[in-house]
C-alpha cells in the first residue's frame with residue numbers, strides 16, 4: 452500500500468530539503484481533502500492513487516514539484532467541488548507552474564471511444580496524429596511523465612472496468628502511450644505500459660506467453676549462467692573491464708507476444724528472449740568485448756547490430772550480436788556502457804539521475820522529424836547546467852503553431868493555427884472543399900471563416916450542386932493546400948471554356 456511515509460523516505464534519501472518535503476506534505480493534505488468522498492473504481496480510498504503516482508515519480512528522480520503535481524493530478528476532475536474553484540485554489544496555494552502541470556494532465560483525456568480506432572480508414576495516420584496531439588496538448592515533458600505514471604497506476608484497475616472502457620484504455624496504452632515512451636527512449640516505462648495493458652486486455656494470451664517463457668527460462672537458466680561464466684573469464688583475461696549479467700526479458704511479455712504471432716507461437720524461433728548483457732567501462736571496451744565473444748563463438752550472419760555507431764531513432768545505443776553458442780544453441784549478447792544502459796532504461800529522464808550524480812552526460816543521438824524535436828529538447832536539458840534552468844526548458848513547443856481537430860467520426864486532422872473549416876475540408880478531400888457551404892463546430896453552426904481550435908469537432912456541410920470554390924475563401928484560408936485547390940477550382944470554368952475552344956482532332 453502506498454503511504455506518505457514511504458514517499459517521504461524516498462525524498463529524504465534523495466536529500467530533498469525540508470521546504471520541498473513540506474510542500475509535498477501540503478499537496479498530500481490538499482489532495483486528500485479534495486478527493487474526500489470520491490470512490491475509486493477499485494474500492495480503495497482515492498488518495499492511494501495519486502500517492503502511488505507520486506511515489507513512482509519520486510522513484511524516477513523527478514524534481515519535487517513534479518512529485519507535487521503528481522499528488523494533485525486528479526484534484527480538478529475527481530472531486531465533488533466545482534472545477535473552477537479547485538483550479539483557482541491550486542493556483543493560489545501552489546503557484547502557476549504546478550497549477551499549469553495539473554491543468555495539462557487534466558486536459559490530456561481526449562480519446563473518447565475505442566470504436567474510432569477500428570472505424571477509421573488509414574488508422575496508422577490517425578494514430579500518428581493522435582500521438583502528435585498528445586504531445587501538443589501536454590506541451591511539457593513533465594506532464595507527459597506524470598501522465599505515464601498515472602497510466603501505469605490506472606492499468607492496475609483495468610480489470611474492474613467495463614469491457615468497452617477496458618478496450619479503450621488498453622488500445623490507448625499500446626498505441627499511444629507506449630510508442631511515445633519508446634520515442635523518448637524510456638524503455639523501462641514502455642515495458643510497464645505494454646505489459647500492464649497486455650495482461651488485462653488479453654488475459655489468456657498473457658497467461659500463454661508467461662507459461663511459455665517460464666518453461667523456456669527453466670530450461671535455459673543454468674545454461675546461460677555457464678556461458679556467462681565463460682565470457683567473464685575470457686573478458687578479464689583480455690583485460691576488459693566489464694560486468695556481465697543475465698538479462699532475462701521475462702517481464703517484457705508483450706514484445707514476446709508480438710513475435711510469437713509472427714512465428715506461429717514457436718518460442719524456439721525467438722532468440723532474444725534471454726540475452727546476456729555486458730556493461731563495459733567505455734566504448735573501446737565495448738568493441739573489444741565484441742571481439743572476444745566472436746573469437747569464442749561464430750556470429751550469426753545479419754545479427755550483428757552496431758547501434759553504438761548508428762543509434763536507433765529513439766537514441767538507443769548498444770551492440771547486439773547473436774552467436775552459435777555451445778551445444779548448438781543461439782545466444783544473444785548486448786554490449787553497452789553504463790551511460791548507455793541508463794539511457795536505454797530511463798530515456799529523457801536519465802538526465803535527472805545524472806544531475807544528481809554529476810556524472811558524464813550521454814552523447815545525444817540522431818532522431819527523425821518530430822521525434823527529432825523531442826530529442827533536441829532532451830539534449831537542451833542535458834546541456835543546461837543549472838537545475839532551475841532545466842525546469843524552464845521543459846516546454847515542448849514542437850506543435851505550438853498547430854492545432855488538432857476531430858472529424859465527427861473521431862479522426863484527427865492537423866492544421867495550422869487559425870485554420871478554418873475550409874482548410875479542414877480540403878485537408879480531407881478536394882471534393883469536400885469544393886462543395887462546402889457551411890460548417891458545424893462542436894454542434895453549432897458557424898460561418899466558414901471561423902478559426903478552429905484544438906479539440907474542436909468539425910462537420911462540413913456540403914451542397915453537391917455547388918459549382919466550385921469561391922475565390923473569397925482566399926481571404927481567410929491558412930493552408931497552402933486549400934489555397935492551391937481554391938485557385939485551381941475557381942479557374943476551372945475558364946478551363947472548361949478553353950477546352951471547348953481547342954479544335955477536336957488536335958489532341959495527339
Ligand code: MN
Pocket residue numbers: 500524525601
Ligand atoms: Mn489519475
